[in-house]
Amino acid sequence: MTSKIINMAERIKDAEDRFLESLLDSAPVADDGFSARVVGKIRRRLWLQRLALPVAVLIGGGVAIKPLVGLVTAVAGLSSLLPKELLGVTTEVIPQMPTIVLGAMLLVACLLGLRTLED
Amino acid sequence: MISGEDNELVARIVSSQDTTAFGELVRRHQSQVRNFLRKLTRDIALADDLSQDCFMHAWTKLHTYSGRGSFIGWLLKVAYTTFLQSKRKSKRYAEILEQAAHASEMEGRNYSVQSDEVTDLDKLLAVLNDEERAIIVMSYACGLSHREISDATSMPVGTVKSVIFRGKEKIRTSFDIKDHQYG
Numbered sequence: 113m114t115s116k117i118i119n120m121a122e123r124i125k126d127a128e129d130r131f132l133e134s135l136l137d138s139a140p141v142a143d144d145g146f147s148a149r150v151v152g153k154i155r156r157r158l159w160l161q162r163l164a165l166p167v168a169v170l171i172g173g174g175v176a177i178k179p180l181v182g183l184v185t186a187v188a189g190l191s192s193l194l195p196k197e198l199l200g201v202t203t204e205v206i207p208q209m210p211t212i213v214l215g216a217m218l219l220v221a222c223l224l225g226l227r228t229l230e231d
Numbered sequence: 232m233i234s235g236e237d238n239e240l241v242a243r244i245v246s247s248q249d250t251t252a253f254g255e256l257v258r259r260h261q262s263q264v265r266n267f268l269r270k271l272t273r274d275i276a277l278a279d280d281l282s283q284d285c286f287m288h289a290w291t292k293l294h295t296y297s298g299r300g301s302f303i304g305w306l307l308k309v310a311y312t313t314f315l316q317s318k319r320k321s322k323r324y325a326e327i328l329e330q331a332a333h334a335s336e337m338e339g340r341n342y343s344v345q346s347d348e349v350t351d352l353d354k355l356l357a358v359l360n361d362e363e364r365a366i367i368v369m370s371y372a373c374g375l376s377h378r379e380i381s382d383a384t385s386m387p388v389g390t391v392k393s394v395i396f397r398g399k400e401k402i403r404t405s406f407d408i409k410d411h412q413y414g
Binding site for chain 2: 143151
């Protein structure tokens with residue numbers, strides 16, 4: 113009720129208000145491709161956002177590949193130093209360990225792929 | 232052309248990043264936003280650049296529109312914020328403002344309502360500061376209510392009313408307009 117009264121009070125215009133309205137009144141601005149330009153800009157930005165993650169992964173992978181290969185070689189070298197009994201422990205306790213590790217890696221890869229496709 | 236209320240389009244955009252629906256919103260409101268910014272900056276090219284920035288900001292902030300109040304009110308709030316941000320950064324705006332203020336100083340003091348010059352919008356707006364100009368334009372050119380202006384400018388309704396009063400007073404004084412001369 114109170115807000116209705118306030119709105120009505122706002123709508124009661126005197127000559128000064130009408131004068132200002134007529135002075136500030138202006139013709140509508142034609143679109144002239146404005147909205148198409150804005151939408152085009154937004155679509156480009158969306159594409160850039162979608163490309164950013166795979167490109168970052170590629171660049172990061174490219175940079176990291178050499179140290180990663182070195183790390184894997186070093187770990188492999190270390191494992192040859194360990195006693196054979198210790199290496200066999202994990203496969204004895206969980207015989208399917210290599211399959212589980214492979215499955216987990218495949219699952220992570222699939223989830224990442226699906227997320228990229230969804231985007 | 233897409234049908235539907237502004238709020239329905241906003242919901243579609245927020246839920247599925249629908250650029251076509253956003254294009255429809257831009258088509259509907261570009262005229263008001265561009266006119267608003269043209270009056271604030273008094274430079275068509277600058278206003279159109281700012282309008283593009285405004286719609287880009289609107290795209291990223293659309294999820295913050297609660298649906299309370301009109302969509303154009305929310306959009307003008309984004310436009311006003313964009314204008315203030317650009318003003319802080321831009322030297323070009325300062326130059327335009329300086330030129331307009333100089334022109335107003337040279338000619339504006341002795342206008343009377345009977346002369347043709349009083350219809351020159353640029354000179355009339357030049358007597359107002361940014362805040363007064365934005366609020367007067369929102370109220371008289373865009374037809375926003377005091378409540379909507381209050382939301383758009385983050386000012387209390389009472390302050391909006393007093394800014395409008397002060398702006399009208401300045402126009403009256405600067406252009407030597409008497410009450411009976413309106414209309």
